[in-house]
Amino acid sequence: MFNDLTTPFTALATRRSGKPRDLVAPGPDAEQLARILAVATRTPDHGKLAPWRFIVIDDRDAFAALLRRAFLAERPGTGDAELATVEQFAYQAPVLVVALSSPKADSPIPFWEQQLSAGAACMNLLHAANAIGFAGGWLTGWAAYSDAVRDALAAPPERIAGFLFLGTPAKELSERPRPDPAEVISHWP
Numbered sequence: 001m002f003n004d005l006t007t008p009f010t011a012l013a014t015r016r017s018g019k020p021r022d023l024v025a026p027g028p029d030a031e032q033l034a035r036i037l038a039v040a041t042r043t044p045d046h047g048k049l050a051p052w053r054f055i056v057i058d059d060r061d062a063f064a065a066l067l068r069r070a071f072l073a074e075r076p077g078t079g080d081a082e083l084a085t086v087e088q089f090a091y092q093a094p095v096l097v098v099a100l101s102s103p104k105a106d107s108p109i110p111f112w113e114q115q116l117s118a119g120a121a122c123m124n125l126l127h128a129a130n131a132i133g134f135a136g137g138w139l140t141g142w143a144a145y146s147d148a149v150r151d152a153l154a155a156p157p158e159r160i161a162g163f164l165f166l167g168t169p170a171k172e173l174s175e176r177p178r179p180d181p182a183e184v185i186s187h188w189p
Contacts, residue, residue: 011131016173018135020092023167027094028134036166037097039128043120049104051114052121052161055153057096064090070148089143093165097125100154101161111157118161129166135173137165 028036037054045051057063064087071086072078078086090096101118103111126136143149144160153160 012127015127015130016175018137018167018169018173020137020139020165022170023093023135023137023165024170025094025167027167028129032132033095035132036125036128040121040125043117043124045117046113047107047109049107049109049114051101051103052118053100053102055098055100057098060090060096066149066152067143070143070146073148074146093137093167095166097164097166098153099161099164100158102158105157122161122164125164134166135169138162139165
């Protein structure tokens with residue numbers, strides 16, 4: 001398909017996660033975000049179920065308030081400093097997308113395969129953002145496992161697959177240790 005595989009391969013081989021707190025404006029504009037999300041939906045999907053959804057968080061103040069309420073409900077008596085950290089999560093990076101694993105219970109496709117597809121959709125989103133010049137960070141943390149946060153955004157059996165933060169790195173992205181291919185790749189028999 002490509003005559004020169006150097007550019008797409010290099011983009012894949014050099015993608016790094018950006019720490020959401022270090023991602024600044026500009027972030028993807030509405031058109032760029034639509035393109036990124038369209039690429040995210042081009043993911044392996046046994047049964048053509050689209051077992052994932054994306055929610056773009058436009059109102060960060062409302063999202064911060066949701067996080068605060070959910071955290072206080074789970075941990076009454078939390079101090080102001082910890083609550084400020086909880087609320088700050090909502091304001092990292094210029095763009096925030098919540099990825100949901102949205103399995104179809106009435107399908108013969110196993111939930112596990114549907115969950116893998118949701119993870120692949122998240123990875124496609126990060127690759128797409130990188131391909132057009134942005135960085136992304138995929139976080140979970142307590143909010144991804146909070147029933148109150150999930151219930152404000154979705155309904156069971158949906159689960160939060162992660163919070164995908166997109167923007168421009170404020171500093172050079174650092175490389176992290178990667179596994180030695182010889183340690184994670186084998187051949188059979």
